[in-house]
Amino acid sequence: xxxxxxxxxxxxxxxxxxxxxLGDLGADVIKVEPxxxxxxxxxxxxxxxxxxxxxxIYWLAYNRNKRGITLNLETDEGxxxxxxxxxxxxxxxxxxxxxxxxxxxxxxxxxRRINPALVYVSITPFGQDGPKASYADSDLIMMAASGxxxxxxxxxxxxxxxxxxxxxxxxxxxAAGAALIAYWERLKSGxxxxxxxxxxxxxxxxxxxxxxxxxxxxxETRRMAGGVKMGSIRVPLVWKCKDGLVxxxxxxxTALGVFTRKLVDYIFxxxxxxxxxxxxxxxxxxxxxxxxxxxxxxYEQKLGVVAAFFAARTKAQLFEIARENGFLIxxxxxxxxxLQNAQFKDRDYWRKVEHPDGITLTYPGPFAKLSGHPxxxxxxxxxxxxxxREIFGELGIDGDGIAALARKGVI
Amino acid sequence: xxxxxxxxxxxxLDFFWVLAGPGVTRSLADYGATVIRVEATNRTDPVxxxxxxxxxxxxxxxxxxxWNNNAGKYGVTIDMSKPEGKAVALDLVRWADIVTExxxxxxxxxxxxxxxxxxxxxxxxxMISSCLMGQTGPLARFAGFGNLAAALCGFYNLVGWPDxxxxxxxxxxxxxxxxxxxxATVLAALIHxxxxxxxxxxxxxxxxxxxxMLTIPxxxxxxxxxxxxxxANRDLYHAPHGVYPAAxxxxxxxxxxxxxxxxxxxxxxxxxxxLAQDSxxxxxxxxxxxxxxxxxxxxxxxRSTDPLTLQHKLQxxxxxxxxxxxxxxxxxxxxxxxxxHFVQASHGSLExxxxxxxxxxxxxxxxxxxxxxxxxxxxxxxxxxxxxGYSEERIVELVSSGALGE
Numbered sequence: 001x002x003x004x005x006x007x008x009x010x011x012x013x014x015x016x017x018x019x020x021x022l023g024d025l026g027a028d029v030i031k032v033e034p035x036x037x038x039x040x041x042x043x044x045x046x047x048x049x050x051x052x053x054x055x056x057i058y059w060l061a062y063n064r065n066k067r068g069i070t071l072n073l074e075t076d077e078g079x080x081x082x083x084x085x086x087x088x089x090x091x092x093x094x095x096x097x098x099x100x101x102x103x104x105x106x107x108x109x110x111x112r113r114i115n116p117a118l119v120y121v122s123i124t125p126f127g128q129d130g131p132k133a134s135y136a137d138s139d140l141i142m143m144a145a146s147g148x149x150x151x152x153x154x155x156x157x158x159x160x161x162x163x164x165x166x167x168x169x170x171x172x173x174x175a176a177g178a179a180l181i182a183y184w185e186r187l188k189s190g191x192x193x194x195x196x197x198x199x200x201x202x203x204x205x206x207x208x209x210x211x212x213x214x215x216x217x218x219x220e221t222r223r224m225a226g227g228v229k230m231g232s233i234r235v236p237l238v239w240k241c242k243d244g245l246v247x248x249x250x251x252x253x254t255a256l257g258v259f260t261r262k263l264v265d266y267i268f269x270x271x272x273x274x275x276x277x278x279x280x281x282x283x284x285x286x287x288x289x290x291x292x293x294x295x296x297x298x299y300e301q302k303l304g305v306v307a308a309f310f311a312a313r314t315k316a317q318l319f320e321i322a323r324e325n326g327f328l329i330x331x332x333x334x335x336x337x338x339l340q341n342a343q344f345k346d347r348d349y350w351r352k353v354e355h356p357d358g359i360t361l362t363y364p365g366p367f368a369k370l371s372g373h374p375x376x377x378x379x380x381x382x383x384x385x386x387x388x389r390e391i392f393g394e395l396g397i398d399g400d401g402i403a404a405l406a407r408k409g410v411i
Numbered sequence: 412x413x414x415x416x417x418x419x420x421x422x423x424l425d426f427f428w429v430l431a432g433p434g435v436t437r438s439l440a441d442y443g444a445t446v447i448r449v450e451a452t453n454r455t456d457p458v459x460x461x462x463x464x465x466x467x468x469x470x471x472x473x474x475x476x477x478w479n480n481n482a483g484k485y486g487v488t489i490d491m492s493k494p495e496g497k498a499v500a501l502d503l504v505r506w507a508d509i510v511t512e513x514x515x516x517x518x519x520x521x522x523x524x525x526x527x528x529x530x531x532x533x534x535x536x537x538m539i540s541s542c543l544m545g546q547t548g549p550l551a552r553f554a555g556f557g558n559l560a561a562a563l564c565g566f567y568n569l570v571g572w573p574d575x576x577x578x579x580x581x582x583x584x585x586x587x588x589x590x591x592x593x594x595a596t597v598l599a600a601l602i603h604x605x606x607x608x609x610x611x612x613x614x615x616x617x618x619x620x621x622x623x624m625l626t627i628p629x630x631x632x633x634x635x636x637x638x639x640x641x642x643a644n645r646d647l648y649h650a651p652h653g654v655y656p657a658a659x660x661x662x663x664x665x666x667x668x669x670x671x672x673x674x675x676x677x678x679x680x681x682x683x684x685x686l687a688q689d690s691x692x693x694x695x696x697x698x699x700x701x702x703x704x705x706x707x708x709x710x711x712x713x714r715s716t717d718p719l720t721l722q723h724k725l726q727x728x729x730x731x732x733x734x735x736x737x738x739x740x741x742x743x744x745x746x747x748x749x750x751x752h753f754v755q756a757s758h759g760s761l762e763x764x765x766x767x768x769x770x771x772x773x774x775x776x777x778x779x780x781x782x783x784x785x786x787x788x789x790x791x792x793x794x795x796x797x798x799x800g801y802s803e804e805r806i807v808e809l810v811s812s813g814a815l816g817e
Contacts, residue, residue, distance in 0.1 A: 175593070178773070194773075210738060214738040216463050
């Protein structure tokens with residue numbers, strides 16, 4: 001769908017997914033790496049646990065559907081070649097600390113003079129300016145700064161993050177949408193602009209608006225093992241069953257109380273709860289809890305009955321019951337169980353990608369299914385400088401010229 | 412004069428509800444799209460029943476979560492079970508560029524509003540269906556919220572302590588991932604339509620979008636057979652790496668050292684040059700291996716100090732560190748203030764509401780966040796009269812037929 005778009009992807013590990021999404025959607029994406037390869041090629045985990053430029057799974061995860069070139073942007077010649085590429089591109093993606101691109105003469109204000117229609121996407125921890133613009137970051141630091149980390153973990157211990165990096169994949173995915181908003185505008189005005197994406201703000205979406213709590217004078221939401229705490233009210237999402245864990249929403253109000261009523265009716269029909277519990281008005285229950293009309297101990301007692309119902313059944317049994325009756329219950333799965341899940345197999349979701357070592361890798365498939373132009377895995381992640389000849393050739397640099405550039409350390 | 416808003420020419424008929432879908436249309440509305448959000452009066456959007464609630468009062472219009480997800484949209488109520496209601500919806504299809512929906516599969520078909528039906532009315536329509544598991548497959552009809560997709564996708568086991576059952580991510584995690592992919596896909600479909608005249612149907616399984624966040628463990632598990640048990644705050648790239656106690660109730664400071672320079676800077680900031688010389692922590696591998704002992708030393712240093720003081724001291728020294736921000740920290744955060752992250756928005760029945768700004772800044776055409784989320788049916792009259800051009804008689808008739816709900 002974006003086959004008329006060319007993207008120059010100068011991003012570091014912070015921004016890989018943005019270019020990959022545009023590539024998935026059909027754009028011609030050129031990943032520009034420093035001579036010797038992108039530093040992320042050194043990040044574990046590695047295929048076969050052996051380091052090597054094509055073995056970093058972090059690199060392999062987020063660089064498909066890109067062609068790859070090397071370019072030394074610390075040299076004048078390298079920067080000149082980049083400017084020639086900019087002249088023929090629609091997007092440039094970068095994720096350097098604020099000011100680093102400008103220091104090389106490649107900041108937005110400079111490159112817009114070469115190509116005023118360029119959409120220039122900058123992905124940073126805190127944004128292009130402001131008191132924290134130069135703060136040092138990491139995945140954990142950004143989860144902390146976005147108001148999300150405080151919600152993760154057990155109430156009697158410190159917050160814990162998701163152990164696989166999330167901060168920048170979330171941010172880079174936002175950047176792709178933002179870039180396309182700017183591109184749509186450009187189709188009308190003919191003008192590009194800078195798209196300034198800050199991880200701190202982007203990630204905050206995952207806090208489910210709890211960051212607004214202080215401003216609206218509501219009870220603070222606090223973390224709790226397998227659920228959340230609103231004031232003194234525990235809302236469990238993780239429940240123990242016979243052979244593992246399930247996630248289940250057990251909530252109240254006009255929308256969610258309906259599901260709770262259906263589940264409790266079922267538990268009653270199985271002879272596993274009292275008539276009194278069955279007759280509870282789950283629609284108004286949340287308001288009663290918040291006002292104190294219903295005590296938290298009475299609520300805890302009710303939760304205990306539901307917990308006992310779960311504890312007596314297996315994950316598979318509970319999921320079966322949920323699917324038949326429209327309950328909000330799903331088994332908590334390992335990655336291995338996920339790979340075996342019949343749903344994804346039926347939708348032909350997993351994609352096989354040939355690796356240069358001759359092995360076949362399994363990837364999560366398209367993020368959406370499109371009727372007219374399905375997302376295709378057209379290219380495996382590039383090797384270092386794999387498309388130098390092809391892309392520099394498009395600029396009119398011949399074989400001898402490429403050899404000369406390589407000798408000078410430009411490519 | 413300010414430039415026209417980027418999406419001011421885009422018209423959206425929005426049947427999205429709950430969280431994952433409305434996140435997409437919130438972004439479209441931020442940048443100028445006309446979004447008509449359809450609600451049913453007999454089936455409340457669950458988001459209206461989830462907090463934080465203004466002054467803790469649980470009412471239909473007081474959910475800040477609702478405000479934040481629906482700012483800038485026009486709100487109409489339509490009873491789709493009534494033929495008069497459906498006729499209004501079909502007129503809106505003729506008006507729209509994009510139709511969205513996030514019901515469980517079959518609902519739109521039951522109303523005769525599936526893609527095949529809609530393209531007969533409007534051949535170049537773009538339609539996006541977003542549901543938990545996708546429109547096809549054995550779990551297609553398994554409906555629910557993002558916590559359930561997160562459970563099935565393997566996110567839960569990635570958040571937890573090794574000695575306990577997993578804590579899982581906060582709330583409906585996949586609902587905060589899917590909108591990012593939905594937005595990019597819808598915009599790509601619009602661009603494609605502009606260039607070719609072709610519409611498109613988008614089947615977004617929220618689980619399949621969310622799994623892009625787990626590409627690393629999936630590729631690794633499939634290729635290397637590696638398992639991903641809960642490891643609390645341990646990390647492959649940083650050591651020390653953790654959340655350390657600070658002075659105050661539930662106050663914490665996150666610290667992560669990736670480079671030798673950051674580690675040296677940390678020991679210097681701690682005033683413990685002996686630590687930098689300690690052979691137990693000499694190399695990155697040593698620090699990773701002996702992290703429990705290192706964590707104790709760092710915690711002893713952080714425990715009685717204010718977390719913001721620690722943050723400033725460590726960042727001044729070049730060490731990645733940040734207070735584990737709660738809602739009060741977020742409200743006072745000078746960076747978020749600098750970027751006007753929290754903004755006031757107008758509202759149909761409340762004096763004002765608070766929402767978060769667009770999550771990115773476009774330098775030439777920034778989002779002018781002013782209008783808040785609609786109250787139930789707030790724009791019925793406006794949409795029927797000014798957008799659909801209905802006569803006053805017809806509108807009165809519609810209201811009395813119950814086509815706009817109770």
